[in-house]
Amino acid sequence: MSNQEPYWLGRASEELQRLHRQHYIWTKNIGYLVHPTIASTLPEKARIADIGCGTGIWLSEVAKVSPSTYRFDGYDISDASFQPADSLPPNVTLGHGDFKKPFPEELHGQFDLINIRLIVISMGEGVWESTLRNMLALLKPGGAIQWTEGDFLVARGFRGANSTSSGGHYLTQGQLKLNSTLVKRFGYNFPDFNKLFTDAGLQNVGEDVSSTDRFVDQRHEFTEIGIGAVFGALRNVASAKQEGYWTEEEVEQFRLKAVDDMQSGAYLRWDLHVTFGFTSK
Ligand SMILES: C[S@@+](CC[C@H](N)C(=O)[O-])C[C@H]1O[C@@H](n2cnc3c(N)ncnc32)[C@H](O)[C@@H]1O
Numbered sequence: 213m214s215n216q217e218p219y220w221l222g223r224a225s226e227e228l229q230r231l232h233r234q235h236y237i238w239t240k241n242i243g244y245l246v247h248p249t250i251a252s253t254l255p256e257k258a259r260i261a262d263i264g265c266g267t268g269i270w271l272s273e274v275a276k277v278s279p280s281t282y283r284f285d286g287y288d289i290s291d292a293s294f295q296p297a298d299s300l301p302p303n304v305t306l307g308h309g310d311f312k313k314p315f316p317e318e319l320h321g322q323f324d325l326i327n328i329r330l331i332v333i334s335m336g337e338g339v340w341e342s343t344l345r346n347m348l349a350l351l352k353p354g355g356a357i358q359w360t361e362g363d364f365l366v367a368r369g370f371r372g373a374n375s376t377s378s379g380g381h382y383l384t385q386g387q388l389k390l391n392s393t394l395v396k397r398f399g400y401n402f403p404d405f406n407k408l409f410t411d412a413g414l415q416n417v418g419e420d421v422s423s424t425d426r427f428v429d430q431r432h433e434f435t436e437i438g439i440g441a442v443f444g445a446l447r448n449v450a451s452a453k454q455e456g457y458w459t460e461e462e463v464e465q466f467r468l469k470a471v472d473d474m475q476s477g478a479y480l481r482w483d484l485h486v487t488f489g490f491t492s493k
Contacts (some may be wrong), residue, residue, distance in 0.1 A: 217398050221333055221441060222448050223292040228267055230440045231293070234330075235269045237433050238484060241422055242360070245274050247488050249418065250325060250356040254282070258324040262286045263347055264331040267293045268306050271327075275301040285323075287311075311343050315350055323350045329360040333445070337399030344412050354493040357414070363402045363483040365391055367438070369470075372477030373428070380478030382469035383435065386442045387480065389466075393449055393457060405487035414489030422484050431479040438480040443467040 221227055239245055246254075254260075256279065262271045265286030272295070275284050280303060287309025288294070294306045309315060311331070326347050335343065347357060367387045369380020394400035409417045424434040446463045453459075458466065474480075 217334070217336070218448070219334065221445055223290065226440070227444060228293055230437055231266050232269055233433070234437050235273070237430060237437065238360070241424065241426055241430060242420070242484060242486055245270065245277070246325070247358055247418070247486060249416070250358060250488055253356060254324055256281055258282045259322055260284050260325045260327065261323045261350060262327045263309065263311050264288055264328055264334070265306060268295050268300060268304065270329060271304050272300055275304050311346055312339065314346050320349050321352055324352055324355050326350055326355070326357045330362060332361050332364070332402065333394070333400070337401065340403045340408055341412070344408060348412060348491060351491050353491055356488060356490050358486065358488045359405065360484065360486045361402070363485060365402050367480060367482035369473060369478050370425070370481050372431070372479055374477040377477030378473045380473050380480070382466055383473045383478060383480045386446065386466050386470050389458060390442050390446050405485055409487055409489040413492070415492055417487070417489040420486045423481060424484065425479065425481045432474065435474045435480040439467065439470050439474065443470065
């Protein structure tokens with residue numbers, strides 16, 4: 213069913229800017245672009261793919277700090293977010309790919325590392341295992357997969373450190389409204405990644421979990437980015453005009469109150485998961 217769902221985060225330029233800011237703040241919080249356990253296994257002529265690559269920012273940034281002998285390929289169902297080819301490093305290309313379907317045979321067994329980040333809003337009930345299988349088919353024996361997701365189902369507002377902070381009530385309200393709407397629409401859920409990877413036969417599986425409030429000085433920016441995603445998606449969802457959904461006007465009223473929460477010092481908090489594993493040699 214989720215195969216037919218529209219892409220609720222949208223592709224407007226403000227969303228693309230949000231994706232770039234998100235890249236930098238997530239990377240700083242997590243502390244690496246490629247997990248050190250994976251980085252040390254990559255061969256001299258590593259081939260690396262990013263699936264659901266969005267603008268291609270992760271590939272471009274990894275290319276900048278990697279040997280020029282590495283080759284990077286990004287795949288996305290839509291090219292609407294792609295950075296122009298001439299602004300990409302010369303060893304990075306972006307093209308079409310749908311992770312819900314098996315990839316073309318010629319791509320099977322070609323890659324040393326598959327990266328996936330932040331596609332949870334396009335998933336739903338019963339699609340995680342098959343999506344993972346589609347991606348694993350791309351790996352060489354002994355190849356690595358790294359999957360980074362935000363668990364927004366645990367997200368809520370929190371009272372900030374200063375005495376004038378609100379309790380973050382409207383930050384929580386917006387997030388809970390989006391979560392419950394998506395859960396009802398297409399079974400939006402967050403899997404147990406360690407189990408998902410282990411059940412798929414991956415080896416040396418590891419999972420790093422960090423919190424968006426890990427560094428106090430990041431709380432405001434994570435909240436700003438979160439407000440953009442939550443209320444942007446609620447605005448897009450409002451167009452479905454179904455019973456119990458907020459109208460565009462209601463979304464805007466709640467958004468302004470959530471911004472007041474943030475300005476008072478309250479913040480939105482969720483978990484970041486990086487899971488990795490290797491295929492057998
Ligand atoms: C939130 S963006 C994240 C982009 C990028 N991974 C990042 O972290 O900056 C999710 C991306 O997944 C893509 N996407 C959604 N469904 C897809 C599918 N079935 N196959 C490939 N890409 C898909 C969307 O087009 C969008 O670019």
